[in-house]
Amino acid sequence: MKAHPPTDTVHPTPPVRFSSVPTSTGRARLGRLVTPHGVVDTPQFMPVGTQATVKALAPGDLRSAGAQMILANTYHLSLRPTAERIARLGGLHRFMAWDGPILTDSGGFQVFSLAHLRRVDDDGVTFASHLDGGEQRLTPERAMEIQELLGSDVAMAFDQLVDPTLPPAEVARAMERTHRWAERCLAARSRPDQALFGIIQGGVDADLRRASSAAIAALPFDGIAIGGLSVGESKDEMGATLDVVGEALGEDPRVRYLMGVGSPVDFFTGVERGIDLFDCVLPTRVARNGQLWTSEGRLNLRNARFQDDPAPLDPACACEACTTHSRAYLAHLFRARELLAYRLASVHNVTYTLTLMANIRSALADGSFDSLRDVVAARYQRPPHADKSPLTER
């Protein structure tokens, strides 16, 4: 493994600065992440804009919803329109007309989600493009090159994430590979204005997570991410894993980012275990599929009963969709597959999610976190799954 210079020689001034204060709630803290494109209050949620767009939303919609930072994707943008083209056009911020902070995922998640379209070796990953089947090679060095061309405020190390139910030896092998790739990403970076976060892996195995936390924390990353969760494990396993990682990281002052999480309840699980940043496709994806997150819990606007419901989507929400339109109207738009349905539902869910994060920050400040968590948990309870219907029980 080639040596890499310490980051402080590459970066006379750090590309991002994070400061935080502890709270009375578990490991939760309140913080500020200062990036080249603006300040992010933490805990914070980043809407996901994989293809240089948060689906169905324009930058103005994101601003109105309160978005401070968004996420984009190395793998997708490298295939189309290509990182080189975006660089020629002035970088990702200018390209997509979002002048706030951007974090780019490294393509590590696609190693998992496109499992049947790729081969992994120690040097990197070969993908069969999901667009045309063409061969695409992603290595730690190439993932860094792409992210530097995109010019995101925060780049992510290229990692390998696996199904945590795989045999422990396989989870361990992916973890160790992730550690080696982490060092290569650090060695490959060259932009002084771009932060780089390392990613902890290790499935839901406590020993592996401890080892991975130590390995990643020992490297000069600008932030620490926790990957490989919310990929099928139980809520208890996720919470337990975050406990292990939180303890292992101890007083490490760097910003902590829980990747790919989450749902309204997941934010509480993460925040009280010391998570500062979240991203998730859930709010925008479920919005496009008709599910709204509201002060009354989940509403599926495709359900027949909403066709005659004149109430606002969420009476407690101040977003454009809620102050202008009824549930009946959205129910109609979804049935008719009108494009406005996707925008309005996405506007609302992103607003809801970001408002929830703001409420969580307020609650951390005034000590009401637990009661806020209880209220949200009660509204988002899943009905117990009946194994048998009442009819068949007899």
Added chain:
RNA sequence: GGGUAGGUUGAGCAGGUGGUGAGCUCCGCUGACUGUAGAUCAGCCGUCUUCGACUGUGGGGGUUCGAUUCCCUCCCUGCCCA
């Protein structure tokens, strides 16, 4: 009036020239979705007592062990001719 093509489960169809028509696509109902191959996917979608059973091919009648199929008759629809 003559000719011709048809009538299949909410809609549109497939199939079926004597021996299992509940098959498809819409529509509809419900569920799922966690670093986005996702404005997607899955289940259900005649009735019932649902690991099965029953009913159902425009109506009526006939032939037959057995008819969606063959025969008679009536009704309805499209098109052509008068």
